[in-house]
Amino acid sequence: MFRYYLRLGILSIRANPALSALMVAAIGIGIGACMTIVTIQYIMSGNPIPEKSDQLFHVRVDSWDPAEPYDEPNEPPEQLTYLDATALHAAGRANRQVISFLSSRVVQPAGEDSKPFQTQSRATTADFFAMFNVPFAHGSGWDKSADDTQERVVVIGQALNEQLFGGENSVGELLTLSGEPYRIVGVLDEWSPVPLFYDLNNNEYNDPAALFLPFSVAVAGEHGSAGNTNCWKPIEDGGVEAFRNSECIWIQMWAELPGEAEKAAYLQFLDAYVEEQKLVGRFPRPLNNRLDNVEEWMDINEVVDEDVSVLLGLAILFLIVCLLNTVGLLLAKVMKRTKDISLRRALGASKATLFAQYIVEASMIGLAGGVLGIGLTWLGLRGIENLFSIFEFVQKLVVMDWVMVLAAVALAIVSALAAALYPTWRACSVTPAAQLRIQ
Amino acid sequence: MLQMNNVSKIYRTDTVETHALREFSLKVEEGEFVSVTGPSGSGKTTFLNIAGLLEDLSSGTYELDGRDISKLNDRERSKVRNEKIGFIFQSFNLIPELNIFDNVDVPLRYRGFKAPERRKRIEESLELVGLASRLEHMPAQLSGGQQQRVAIARALAGEPRFLLADEPTGNLDTNMADSVMDLLGEINSTGTTIIMVTHELTLATRANRNIFVRDGSVSDGPGDLQLAAVAG
Ligand SMILES: Nc1ncnc2c1ncn2[C@@H]1O[C@H](COP(=O)(O)OP(=O)(O)OP(=O)(O)O)[C@@H](O)[C@H]1O
Numbered sequence: 001m002f003r004y005y006l007r008l009g010i011l012s013i014r015a016n017p018a019l020s021a022l023m024v025a026a027i028g029i030g031i032g033a034c035m036t037i038v039t040i041q042y043i044m045s046g047n048p049i050p051e052k053s054d055q056l057f058h059v060r061v062d063s064w065d066p067a068e069p070y071d072e073p074n075e076p077p078e079q080l081t082y083l084d085a086t087a088l089h090a091a092g093r094a095n096r097q098v099i100s101f102l103s104s105r106v107v108q109p110a111g112e113d114s115k116p117f118q119t120q121s122r123a124t125t126a127d128f129f130a131m132f133n134v135p136f137a138h139g140s141g142w143d144k145s146a147d148d149t150q151e152r153v154v155v156i157g158q159a160l161n162e163q164l165f166g167g168e169n170s171v172g173e174l175l176t177l178s179g180e181p182y183r184i185v186g187v188l189d190e191w192s193p194v195p196l197f198y199d200l201n202n203n204e205y206n207d208p209a210a211l212f213l214p215f216s217v218a219v220a221g222e223h224g225s226a227g228n229t230n231c232w233k234p235i236e237d238g239g240v241e242a243f244r245n246s247e248c249i250w251i252q253m254w255a256e257l258p259g260e261a262e263k264a265a266y267l268q269f270l271d272a273y274v275e276e277q278k279l280v281g282r283f284p285r286p287l288n289n290r291l292d293n294v295e296e297w298m299d300i301n302e303v304v305d306e307d308v309s310v311l312l313g314l315a316i317l318f319l320i321v322c323l324l325n326t327v328g329l330l331l332a333k334v335m336k337r338t339k340d341i342s343l344r345r346a347l348g349a350s351k352a353t354l355f356a357q358y359i360v361e362a363s364m365i366g367l368a369g370g371v372l373g374i375g376l377t378w379l380g381l382r383g384i385e386n387l388f389s390i391f392e393f394v395q396k397l398v399v400m401d402w403v404m405v406l407a408a409v410a411l412a413i414v415s416a417l418a419a420a421l422y423p424t425w426r427a428c429s430v431t432p433a434a435q436l437r438i439q
Numbered sequence: 440m441l442q443m444n445n446v447s448k449i450y451r452t453d454t455v456e457t458h459a460l461r462e463f464s465l466k467v468e469e470g471e472f473v474s475v476t477g478p479s480g481s482g483k484t485t486f487l488n489i490a491g492l493l494e495d496l497s498s499g500t501y502e503l504d505g506r507d508i509s510k511l512n513d514r515e516r517s518k519v520r521n522e523k524i525g526f527i528f529q530s531f532n533l534i535p536e537l538n539i540f541d542n543v544d545v546p547l548r549y550r551g552f553k554a555p556e557r558r559k560r561i562e563e564s565l566e567l568v569g570l571a572s573r574l575e576h577m578p579a580q581l582s583g584g585q586q587q588r589v590a591i592a593r594a595l596a597g598e599p600r601f602l603l604a605d606e607p608t609g610n611l612d613t614n615m616a617d618s619v620m621d622l623l624g625e626i627n628s629t630g631t632t633i634i635m636v637t638h639e640l641t642l643a644t645r646a647n648r649n650i651f652v653r654d655g656s657v658s659d660g661p662g663d664l665q666l667a668a669v670a671g
């Protein structure tokens with residue numbers, strides 16, 4: 001019977017080519033607009049590290065101004081002071097802990113004719129690579145002893161390795177950074193989590209830094225922070241030493257805590273640490289320490305721009321308008337066919353049978369609309385790519401994945417069915433005799 | 440086989456009520472060939488539509504093969520229409536997008552027959568109406584008489600026990616009308632019960648029995664044809 005319905009559907013679509021084309025267009029355009037926005041939102045808010053996003057916690061302690069919170073209503077600062085970052089890291093109470101900050105270095109390539117250039121670097125600690133599941137093409141990260149002894153080692157990203165060493169295994173080579181020699185211990189594989197969840201304070205759609213070097217080396221070498229630095233208390237005189245002892249925040253910290261128990265214990269540890277600091281006159285605000293996992297932290301930072309949500313709402317409205325149009329068109333089509341319906345009823349088709357027949361036909365239209373919608377989504381994403389091609393991150397948004405493609409087709413068919421239900425029900429409910437009378 | 444008692448049918452529009460049938464009672468036995476005559480607007484088509492379960496009745500009772508029709512749901516009614524009843528309309532009512540074969544196929548599809556069974560029945564019934572060579576033709580490529588014969592083949596393909604014809608010859612010239620009447624006579628002789636509405640008294644006389652409808656009621660009896668002649 002299904003094949004019979006398919007045949008009847010094709011016959012009917014061929015009998016009304018213009019009407020059918022309009023319906024396919026209405027559904028296709030609605031789906032295209034919706035899916036373009038959904039795709040952008042999906043990628044923007046995608047989980048960048050799904051395998052352990054609920055075990056990685058961004059660490060915040062409230063070291064801020066007693067007079068006002070860091071952020072309304074009562075948010076602790078998003079970064080740590082040097083004092084707290086180093087103390088919490090040294091305590092080592094989580095399974096893994098990482099402190100880091102964004103900086104920059106001048107790369108001085110070995111060859112005569114290559115010019116030095118500046119690039120972003122991330123100063124961090126040994127656990128970084130294992131904690132964030134960073135993939136290596138060659139070598140590995142450094143170990144804790146390198147942190148302790150301020151060893152000049154460096155891990156470089158794929159792109160930099162391509163640029164400097166033509167993609168060869170460069171582990172063991174020396175790399176001069178701002179006049180100091182570093183030994184390359186690892187080369188990353190392709191790695192660009194979207195968003196860049198471990199550093200949402202800076203641009204969350206940036207690529208990871210080109211190179212990674214030990215936090216202790218960066219501090220000893222007085223690498224300046226290229227990220228945000230915020231202070232609520234004037235820094236006392238005394239240069240770098242005074243800055244490190246200040247209440248300025250500029251370091252991000254993450255802790256890996258595999259379960260609820262570990263998380264609770266770590267929060268307790270943070271509270272105890274703050275209580276202790278209160279005794280020496282720091283942490284003037286009430287206890288307010290936070291551990292947020294990756295997705296919570298992305299939410300707090302509103303990684304998905306509110307504009308996108310508004311756009312999504314508009315796109316959904318647009319889809320609804322397209323569907324209402326389809327309902328109208330289907331109604332017109334069905335009304336044209338009441339005679340056929342009456343006749344088939346007279347010849348023994350039950351309402352349910354006819355309903356099935358028209359639903360199959362509507363699904364075919366939906367399928368065609370879905371395919372058109374995918375085409376339009378692709379065009380829409382290309383369009384966005386061209387419009388905003390100056391922003392690097394946009395390149396990452398415009399990939400459509402298979403989940404999206406299938407979702408688009410499913411959405412189109414469901415939409416077409418939703419649009420078809422009312423007209424079809426109307427059509428099948430006519431008294432069979434009504435149209436046959438007309439002679 | 441068919442029994443109607445005091446059937447009424449009222450069409451209501453916003454402003455008027457039309458009593459298309461009132462206190463309509465009729466009994467038709469298995470194997471009869473009944474012709475229905477009466478003035479235009481007297482309710483003949485309405486009666487036929489109700490008899491064929493194409494329309495609901497407003498009051499009264501209708502039993503077909505001893506089953507009270509009002510107790511059937513849509514699926515059961517459709518099944519009765521599909522299996523027991525064949526329809527022939529004045530305006531043929533073929534589906535223009537389908538060829539002759541597929542037109543005859545429609546009720547068989549809803550019957551759920553397998554492909555070989557359908558093919559056999561389609562070919563046999565088209566053979567019976569003398570159109571076995573026109574399977575691939577579209578309805579528009581046939582004459583009116585041929586189209587009506589396709590409609591008859593469609594009505595017969597499911598081997599219904601009950602054939603309802605509403606002015607089957609109304610759109611045909613005398614020769615073609617005669618051949619269609621011959622065909623109906625043949626079908627009736629194999630045991631199929633036929634009720635045929637017609638305007639033409641000469642055709643009505645070819646039935647075993649004539650009923651005369653006036654103002655939505657029936658007068659059934661031996662002198663009816665003469666009565667009809669007077670009225671006509
Ligand atoms: N759908 C309808 N709505 C309102 N009134 C209707 C409807 N169908 C039929 N009627 C009315 O019911 C009455 C009977 O109509 P019906 O078609 O049964 O007459 P008929 O005997 O078949 O006439 P004819 O010989 O002209 O075909 C008529 O007065 C007609 O106007």
Ligand SMILES: [Mg+2]
Pocket residue numbers: 483484485
């Ligand atoms: Mg009539």
